[in-house]
Amino acid sequence: MKNVYKVLSSAALAGMLLGGIAWGSIDTAAEAKGAASTDTSKSNASNKVSSTQSGITINAANAMYDGNYLRVELKSTGKKLDKKLIEKIEFFEILVDGKSIYEYGGGSIAKRPTLGLSPGPDADIVYLTSSDASWLGGNQEAYPDKFKLTIKITLEGVKDPYTMEMPIQKSAEQPVVMKQEQTKKSGNLSMSLKQVRATSASTRLQWVLSGKDKEMMHDLMYDFVDDQGRELEVLDGKGTDENNANGDYYFDYIIKALDPDAKSITIKPFTPEMEDPNATSGAFKLDSNGEIIKNYNKDLEMTISVK
Known part of the structure; x- marks a missing residue:
């Protein structure tokens, strides 16, 4: 697979x-198995x-x-x-x-x-x-x-x-759809931003990785910060190369809603260092504060205006 x-x-x-x-x-990924249902009660009035x-x-x-x-x-x-x-x-x-x-x-x-x-x-x-x-x-x-x-x-x-x-x-709030397609390149790899959709609860971002550097596609991870340098909490994030014939990786990330004074989001791709430098899986290497050691790829970094 x-x-x-x-x-x-x-x-x-x-x-x-x-x-x-x-x-x-x-x-x-571990698969969950089905379970039967019993003893259910509900209150429709309060949606509880x-x-x-x-x-x-x-x-x-x-x-x-x-x-x-x-x-x-x-x-x-x-x-x-x-x-x-x-x-x-x-x-x-x-x-x-x-x-x-x-x-x-x-x-x-x-x-x-x-x-x-x-x-x-x-x-x-x-x-x-x-x-x-x-x-x-x-x-x-x-x-x-x-x-x-x-x-x-x-x-x-x-x-x-x-x-x-x-x-x-679905909430009646009209989402803000940002038309900000952009592409960045690093060696044989390109990263293209495709969609951004924001609500008062979350911001959803889609980008695509393409090119010959399959190892980097596999290894890259992502941080998000606003223009004030505040790290943005990731609510969900996933990626796959299975849903297209070209072997491109589609990524879908959802981050917590921005602060009202934020003017932009920056996507910061990085590769984490491994505890065993020769390993391709296993534990990440941590710094003295217990944080993952990250090697950021500035060439692929993207800033998205939200104002």
Whole structure:
């Protein structure tokens, strides 16, 4: 299989783990297995849903979908957990209008939506996030503007799974679409910015890598900063060369919304140093502050005006 990989923020890269799905040296990803549903209740009036098993209730609320990505808050109540909620979740899955995201694109990782968990402000809260594969080249299926979301979760030590259903409606906010195509080159590699779409919750960016330097295509990772030098949080990021016949890599990154005074976004490609300099996978080399040592490629750096 050609390479499909998920690139995380610097903090998450150190652990190489997101939402129970490990993305290691880029060629493999753990597959989740299906689970049955039981004991579901919901409150349509407040768009909050919940499911209870063995005295532990999982509440799903505060859903947000801006057309770039989906986020739902999950909170445990009732019987106290013996560890953080994110550590208790053994399996999770979502269905869009009854269709599992693992069925998108015939089950191909390159053609299906992402799914992850991130820790919340306290031990009993996690955020479930997902984005479709429609910006990964070809004609990949996008999430509809309105759909029924089904969330399935299995907790460690709880026999029966949790299942919750809630309606999702894309926010009425009109996104800002930025027409700023540009291309940068480094040796035999070119990087072309294709799409940028911003909302008050997130900014989504698409670019394509093409050329003969397949090794660099594989190894590059990305940081994002605004014109004030503030690092921009990555909410989701993925890339693949499977959805086109030319072997080009399509990248789709979603970053947190910019501060109101920000005037630009800079994409900063880099290659991380490996702990073993001869290795192509494994642990990254860290500096004295525990940060990944990065070698930035200034030739490919892109600045996008947002004002």
